[in-house]
Structures are given as structure tokens and as C-alpha cells.
Amino acid sequence: MHLDHLTPRDRELFRRFGHGPAVRVPHLLVHRAFEQQALAVPDAVAAEHRGTTVTYGELNRRADRLAAWLRRAGVRPGDRVGLFVRRSIPMLVGLLGTLKAGAAYVPQDIGLAPAAQLRHVIRTAATRIVLTQREYAHRVPLPAGVCHLVELDDVDDLGDVSDVGELDRLYGHGTAAPDDGCYVLFTSGTTGRPNGVTVTHRNVANILLTEPGSLGIRPGTRVAQLLNIAFDMAAWEILGCLSHGGTLVIRGKDIAEAARTADVLVATPTVLASIDPAACPRVRAVAVAGEPCPRPLADLWARRCAFHNACGPTETTIVNTMQRHHPDAELLTIGRPTPNNAVYVLDERRRPVPIGEVGEMWAGGDCVSAGYLGDDALTAQRYAPDPYLGGGRRMFRTRDLGRWTPDGELEHLGRTDDQVKIRGFRVEPDSVSAVLESLPGCVRAVTLKRDAQHLVSFVCPQDIDPEAARGAVAAALPYYCVPSAVLPLAALPETDRGKIDKAALLRLATGDTAGDTGRDARVGVVGA
Numbered sequence: 001m002h003l004d005h006l007t008p009r010d011r012e013l014f015r016r017f018g019h020g021p022a023v024r025v026p027h028l029l030v031h032r033a034f035e036q037q038a039l040a041v042p043d044a045v046a047a048e049h050r051g052t053t054v055t056y057g058e059l060n061r062r063a064d065r066l067a068a069w070l071r072r073a074g075v076r077p078g079d080r081v082g083l084f085v086r087r088s089i090p091m092l093v094g095l096l097g098t099l100k101a102g103a104a105y106v107p108q109d110i111g112l113a114p115a116a117q118l119r120h121v122i123r124t125a126a127t128r129i130v131l132t133q134r135e136y137a138h139r140v141p142l143p144a145g146v147c148h149l150v151e152l153d154d155v156d157d158l159g160d161v162s163d164v165g166e167l168d169r170l171y172g173h174g175t176a177a178p179d180d181g182c183y184v185l186f187t188s189g190t191t192g193r194p195n196g197v198t199v200t201h202r203n204v205a206n207i208l209l210t211e212p213g214s215l216g217i218r219p220g221t222r223v224a225q226l227l228n229i230a231f232d233m234a235a236w237e238i239l240g241c242l243s244h245g246g247t248l249v250i251r252g253k254d255i256a257e258a259a260r261t262a263d264v265l266v267a268t269p270t271v272l273a274s275i276d277p278a279a280c281p282r283v284r285a286v287a288v289a290g291e292p293c294p295r296p297l298a299d300l301w302a303r304r305c306a307f308h309n310a311c312g313p314t315e316t317t318i319v320n321t322m323q324r325h326h327p328d329a330e331l332l333t334i335g336r337p338t339p340n341n342a343v344y345v346l347d348e349r350r351r352p353v354p355i356g357e358v359g360e361m362w363a364g365g366d367c368v369s370a371g372y373l374g375d376d377a378l379t380a381q382r383y384a385p386d387p388y389l390g391g392g393r394r395m396f397r398t399r400d401l402g403r404w405t406p407d408g409e410l411e412h413l414g415r416t417d418d419q420v421k422i423r424g425f426r427v428e429p430d431s432v433s434a435v436l437e438s439l440p441g442c443v444r445a446v447t448l449k450r451d452a453q454h455l456v457s458f459v460c461p462q463d464i465d466p467e468a469a470r471g472a473v474a475a476a477l478p479y480y481c482v483p484s485a486v487l488p489l490a491a492l493p494e495t496d497r498g499k500i501d502k503a504a505l506l507r508l509a510t511g512d513t514a515g516d517t518g519r520d521a522r523v524g525v526v527g528a
Contacts, residue, residue: 006352014355017355018343020337021339022340023210027209030182030204030208033209033243034056034242037244040219044219044220044245047242047249052089062155062156063093063096065155066096066097066100066131066150066158067097070129071102073148075103080105081094081127081130081131083108083130084110084131085109085133085229088133088250090133094152095107099182102180104198105183106125106127106183106196107185107229108186110139112228121194125373127147128147129149130149179200179202181199182200182203183199185197198373199232199314199369203368204239204318206340208236208239208240209243212308212324213338215240215287217264219246220245220246221245221247221263222282223249223263224249224262225241226258227266227268227498228496232317233289233318240266249262255271255275256279259275260279264284264287267286267287267288269288269294269297272288273297277301284305287308287310288308291500292414292433293332294437297443298325302325307325308335309323309332309333311400311410312398313396316369320337320343320365321410322338331409331411334411335409340365340367342363342365344361344362345358345360345361345404356404357403361401362396362398363396364393365393368383368394371383382397383395383396384397401428422455425478427449432457432473435476436459439469442459443460445457445459447483450506455482456483456487456509458489458492459487460488461491462488467486487508
């Protein structure tokens with residue numbers, strides 16, 4: 001019924017293009033893959049940070065000790081444990097110990113998150129236990145009598161190491177199930193309050209334990225850990241590495257230092273643009289997601305290593321499409337659905353559009369997360385029954401615009417909520433930025449709506465000629481797409497998740513920079 005309006009050829013291509021390969025996932029609980037590595041290579045280095053290392057065997061022992069304590073404290077499958085930490089080896093102990101106890105971890109960067117946000121996270125996730133580090137314990141706003149604080153520096157003081165299987169038999173509550181939460185991430189909400197997204201073990205294992213999401217990581221592979229733990233791509237770095245026996249290179253303040261010795265990088269384009277590929281001779285695989293990737297950046301890295309351009313919001317588990325990009329490719333696409341996943345390009349009535357036409361991308365399959373924590377109304381708005389997979393499955397409305405190329409790859413064409421009206425015309429700002437990024441020497445561009453009559457663009461580096469840039473847009477796009485101003489900057493400001501800080505740019509465009517006083521325009525709080 002949903003395909004009756006399509007030609008027979010488009011029906012066939014809808015089915016062929018829209019579904020990733022059906023692949024068996026070796027573990028449905030992602031920490032089981034880590035435990036397998038701990039048994040196989042106990043003396044291999046699991047992680048290093050600022051001169052300190054930990055082996056797989058030792059990391060597994062510490063995580064077991066924490067899991068045993070959490071079980072005794074009453075943590076059960078379905079519970080959520082706060083993980084309010086900075087990048088460190090104790091961060092890994094807390095993450096794995098929580099999973100081994102059967103709970104979902106709720107990550108926040110304790111060095112960056114404001115107290116109001118932490119209180120919101122504790123309240124919304126109903127966390128009874130928060131794990132942190134002694135240095136930052138004073139920053140955790142604990143509700144009186146409701147929440148218990150555990151300092152991960154003291155894991156060895158939590159009691160004897162107990163066999164988790166023995167605890168299962170003693171307390172009779174077993175481990176987590178594949179559809180239980182693995183982590184809860186808080187994303188920016190339209191109300192101004194972050195929304196908690198529950199991502200399950202099945203979701204996570206499906207992307208990290210299959211190709212191409214596994215990124216070829218194996219024992220001995222060095223994976224840089226660059227990103228904020230509260231960002232879903234950090235799970236790709238951390239769990240993707242530890243589930244395959246690699247060594248996680250946890251960065252300090254210097255992103256480039258960690259990248260220099262890594263074999264694999266996972267980053268947003270903004271973070272990747274801060275790294276010189278010539279200084280990273282070991283890197284053999286790079287994956288980017290989280291925001292549109294400029295073509296010059298993709299080409300630069302693709303000439304040196306396997307470069308994967310990927311896409312997917314938190315609600316579809318890190319990424320649900322990937323493509324290995326080649327510099328001589330006609331287009332930079334976001335590729336095809338990853339294994340056991342589906343992508344549907346639909347119209348406003350949720351019907352497939354003909355192949356090659358623009359529509360809104362909906363995601364289906366094992367990537368679709370469990371929904372928004374404590375917000376059934378929002379879940380009902382964004383998640384819907386999947387009529388194409390059926391069987392009670394759900395699909396997620398990404399709000400990303402896209403279309404299929406003739407050979408079955410997806411072009412990302414911006415977001416439905418990014419489209420703006422300028423002088424009555426509908427404009428896609430990313431199309432303006434794409435023209436600017438095609439200019440010689442331009443490494444990044446962002447275009448925003450300043451008011452109902454004007455667009456403003458920001459480009460870097462600072463030596464881009466603004467008038468030449470406006471002229472390039474005028475030559476390529478309709479007059480109403482030409483920005484009234486092009487502002488060259490040495491670098492673009494970043495959010496704490498490594499994406500372009502559009503709010504800061506808009507303040508700059510309107511002259512309201514009071515909130516940016518003293519802020520580093522390049523790395524902002526990302527470099528912290």
C-alpha cells in the first residue's frame with residue numbers, strides 16, 4: 001500500500017537501496033566483547049592516559065570490583081548510573097563496571113557541564129548512584145538523601161573482587177538483556193532542556209561489532225579518544241576500541257598529540273580540521289559524523305587513509321549510514337545503511353519519494369533507540385511504527401533531507417529545521433556554505449539567517465576575500481542566496497561536543513558578543 005504510487009523500478013530500488021546487509025552480530029551485550037578480549041589478551045594495553053597505562057586484565061578486574069559493589073548497592077538491569085567524569089582511565093572503569101552490573105551509564109563531562117544541567121540529568125535519569133573522580137566530587141550537585149556518590153579513585157577499597165556470575169546466582173537478577181539500556185545521552189532539546197535518549201545494547205553492538213562501524217580495529221590498533229564522553233561518538237571511540245582489543249589513547253589537553261600516535265580517528269569534521277594529517281603518519285582509518293563534512297577536508301584525509309563519511313543522530317545510535325570516500329568521487333555522500341539498518345526517503349505523508357527526489361530521511365532497523373526518557377509525547381512525535389519492516393518495529397524521523405543517487409548512495413541535503421526563508425524564498429544555508437567551501441583555500445564555511453532579509457556567512461581561514469566569496473555564491477545560486485556579508489575568521493568557535501557553535505557565530509554577526517568574552521575562538525571548551 002505504501003509503495004503503490006511508485007513505478008515498478010522505483011519500488012525495486014527503494015527496497016534495494018534502503019536496506020543494509022543482514023549480518024549476524026557476535027555479541028548482543030557490548031561489554032561481553034570487551035570481556036572476551038580481556039580473556040584472550042589480558043596483558044595487552046587497553047588504554048593509556050598521560051603516561052599511565054592499564055592492561056585488559058587489570059581493567060576487567062577493576063570493572064568487576066565496581067560491578068560487584070553496584071550489585072550489592074541494589075543496582076539492577078534497567079537502572080541508570082551517572083558517570084560524571086573527565087577523560088581518564090577511571091572513566092573506563094566506571095563505564096564498564098556500570099555495564100557489567102546490568103545498568104546503563106549516563107555520561108557527563110564533569111569539567112564542562114554546568115550544575116543546572118547535572119541536576120536535570122540526575123532528576124530525569126532517576127540516578128541513585130553517581131560515579132565521579134575525587135578531584136571533581138565537589139562539582140556534583142547531589143540531591144540530599146536521594147543519590148550516592150562513588151569516587152572511582154577508590155575502586156580497590158570497595159570490597160573484595162566478586163565473581164559477577166556468582167552475584168547473579170546469589171541475588172537472582174541476572175545481567176542486562178539486549179534491549180536494556182547501554183547508555184543514556186542527553187541531546188539539545190527544542191524547549192532548551194536536554195532530552196535523554198536511551199540507547200540499548202542491541203543498538204550499540206550492531207554498529208560497533210559489524211563492518212564498517214568496527215573500522216578494522218583489532219588487537220594492537222591504537223584508537224584516539226578525543227571527544228566529550230557526553231557525545232555519542234565517544235562511545236564509538238571507547239567501546240569500539242575496547243570491544244576489539246585495541247589500545248585507547250586518551251587525550252589530555254592536546255588533541256593533536258593523541259592523534260599523532262593513533263591508527264584510527266573518530267571525530268566531528270570541526271575537530272578533524274584541527275589536526276594536520278601530515279603529522280599523523282600512523283593513521284589508517286578516519287570516521288567523521290555529527291555535522292556536514294566539507295569536501296576539501298574529506299579529500300585531504302582520503303588521500304592518506306580510509307576515510308569514512310557517516311551520518312546519524314543520537315537516536316539512531318551513533319551513525320546509521322557510512323561511506324568510504326575517495327578523492328576522485330563525483331560526490332561526497334553519506335553512503336548506504338549500515339548492517340541490519342534501513343533508511344527511507346519519505347514525503348510529508350511518509351510515503352517513499354521517487355529515486356533521485358528530495359525527501360526526509362527516516363531510519364529503521366536495529367539502530368532505532370528506545371526513545372526519550374520520561375517523555376512519551378516527544379517519543380510519539382519522533383518515533384513511528386515502521387510499515388516497511390513491520391513486526392512491531394519502529395522508525396525514527398531524523399529531520400535530515402536527502403536523496404538517493406542512481407547508484408544507491410545518499411546525498412545529505414541539510415535539515416528540515418535548518419531551512420530558512422529569506423525575502424520570501426526558501427533557502428538551504430548548507431548549499432551556500434558548500435559553494436564557499438569550494439573556493440581555493442577555504443577550509444570551512446557556515447551560513448546563518450541574520451534576519452528575514454539577510455544571510456551571513458563565516459569562512460576560515462582569515463585571508464579569504466569576502467567579495468570574491470560573495471561573487472562565487474552569486475555565480476552559482478539565486479540572488480536571494482547571496483549572503484549580505486562574508487566574515488573571515490582565523491577559526492570557527494566550537495561547542496563542547498566538537499561541532500560548530502552557531503549560536504556564538506550569530507552573536508558575532510549581530511554584535512552581541514558579551515557571552516563570548518575570553519573564549520578561545522578556536523577550540524572553545526572542546527580543548528579543555
